[in-house]
Amino acid sequence: MTTQPDIAPLSYLIGRWSGDGIGIYPTIDDFAYSEEVTFVAPPGKPFLKYTQMTWRAGDHPDAGTALHTESGFFRVGGAGRAEATMAQPTGIVEVYEGALDGQSLRLETTTVARTSTAKEVVSVERRIDVEGDALTYEMWMGAVGQPHQLHLKALLHRE
């Protein structure tokens, strides 16, 4: 697989990652999840295709059931900048922009939009760091009347 010069700064993300995370938010009970993330570079294209799935983990009675999934695309936005577009099954779409410093990515939504039946999400921030075969991320979110705050934190390993 070749990657275009355009996508080279993000090529460290390419692969299949899996691991575990925790979710917290004032409006819900804390939860533990397992996750699988893929970043795929279609040959000759200036973007990465992103997919994500999570399952309930821990000793919860519903352990193993699907929790969340989302999909989208990551691209380079200029020197030291990255962009992402994401669609959510909850009726939300997100446009992200932010800084790419080595293997450290800091993305914040410039737009969050939604269908008329979706819950209100105001801001989402994703902090993604890769070191060797370990990917850690934090997802911060302001939603349903709550201020912007930590929602998800996970550690994944390259498969």
Added chain:
Amino acid sequence: MTTQPDIAPLSYLIGRWSGDGIGIYPTIDDFAYSEEVTFVAPPGKPFLKYTQMTWRAGDHPDAGTALHTESGFFRVGGAGRAEATMAQPTGIVEVYEGALDGQSLRLETTTVARTSTAKEVVSVERRIDVEGDALTYEMWMGAVGQPHQLHLKALLHRE
């Protein structure tokens, strides 16, 4: 695979579809493409996961090379209504709402948003009709200063 009551009105879309289409727009040369679309119903979830890929077709010297891909989710928005969220690798996200009448779906964007490096897209409309194992669609678009008009037209068959 079971589908929740919520997604039942859209379950006729579930499957893998492939076929051919044509693309036209005032700012580009006409083109022919091959396409593969999947609608997957994750068990117990009130949405369909949507993926799409196209390749250049016909006797073009680049026949077989990847053209476009997009991903997102379809859901029911109430009686006779449907919603969709989509992410584009071109830096665009789309929120759709519209009418679902039997196996005839008419979706129009309520929001189109984009990253700062993306081209301007103002409106997108998708008319998707299924009859037996045939899916036809038209995609209408207003973009890069051009009025809303037909951009893509395809006929796919269930695999």
